[in-house]
Amino acid sequence: MLFVEVIAKNLLRRKLRTLLTIGGLAAAVATSTALLSSAWSFAASSAAYYSSRGVDVVVVRAGVAERITSSLSASLADRLRELPEVGAAEGSLTEMVSLGERALIGIPMHGVDPQGLTMKQLDVVRGRALTATDRRTVLLGSALADGLKKQPGETLEIERTTFQIAGVFQTGDAIESNTVLAPLADVQELMGRPGQVSEFQIRAASGGGDHVDIAQLCRDIEALRDSSGRSFGFKALPTQQFVNTDTETRLTSAMAWGTSVVAIGLSLVAMLNTMLMSVLERTKEFGVLRAVGWSRGRVIRMILGESLAIGLFASLVGMLGAGLFVRALGTWSYTRNFVHPSLSAQAILLGIVLTLFAGLAGSFYPAYRGATCAPLSALHFE
Secondary structure, eight states: OOHHHHHHHHHHTTHHHHHHHHHHHHHHHHHHHHHHHHHHHHHHHHHHHHHTTTOOEEEEETTOSSGGGOOEEGGGHHHHHTSTTEEEEEEEEEEEEEETGGGEEEEEEEEEOTTSHHHHHOEEEEEOOOOTTOOSEEEEEHHHHHHHTOOTTOEEEETTEEEEEEEEEEOSOTTGGGOEEEEHHHHHHHTTOTTEESEEEEEEGGGSTTTSOHHHHHHHHHTOBOTTSOBOOEEEEEHHHHHHTOHHHHHHHHHHHHHHHHHHHHHHHHHHHHHHHHHHHTHHHHHHHHHTTOOHHHHHHHHHHHHHHHHHHHHHHHHHHHHHHHHHHHHSTTTTTTOOSSOOHHHHHHHHHHHHHHHHHTTHHHHHHHHHSOHHHHHTOO
């Protein structure tokens, strides 16, 4: 009989216990993979939002904990454009709004310059883009428009104010496609923040990093002063650093990792309990194997092989469960603005590694116990 067949028969002799262990590990890996994938996708979506527009530096007010609450005078864009390293500067105001339709809340609404960087890079697939003369007019991301079943020319209620839908834009990012774009003046009026923006998006001169030292540009921006010598209170960060240090991104990642550690820890304990019970029940069997010539190493490999097989099946089931879970969250109206409806390859790989680690780590002690019992004592074990 092949060694692999021995492992398979041992697992099949206790079908219910094997299935329950696989189910527990699969639930843990599904939770970990889905949460980590969502956290990383959220950060990747933010980075893609800026990189697709050629933004090199993001400027917010220094000292704010939540960058969405950053408040800067929109007129300061002119001071930023005076820097020779700055090729373009655009103010943007981002707010989380509620839509009258289906009681949707927490929808990102970006107020932008209709003639700025964002509009120039936008792919409007239905209707038209925003113009400088538009008022109370919006563009909808394709996923949001499809979910609301809205078309250009129709109206949409945002924060109890009626807006005309000018067009629908297409983007490769699932989270950005669930956002609303409007003229900056409209968002300022809607949210009671006249003349304010939450951030400035900077495109470096000559295409960015090839000719401009981005770190030096950030220092130059932060060093700007008004006519009285007072600092404007700018905090300038390269795009990727801005995304990575964002409070929401860090909080989402920390929660995902915390939940994953707990889930994998519980899985390790469950595997330890399962394999230890299996070893105790098969003590006589191990005694016979040792008596007929099996080495301790061979017994250990058999037990670890059983754990590895359980881990592999659990990882496959867990990946399927995680995929279904994030797909459901990515299409649900209350969560699709924050969850990408597909798993990242990095999260899948990490989930498999964590599952196999939990399976093997939880079986080391049972394997050692089963392999070190004396054959004679094992045969008389009750």
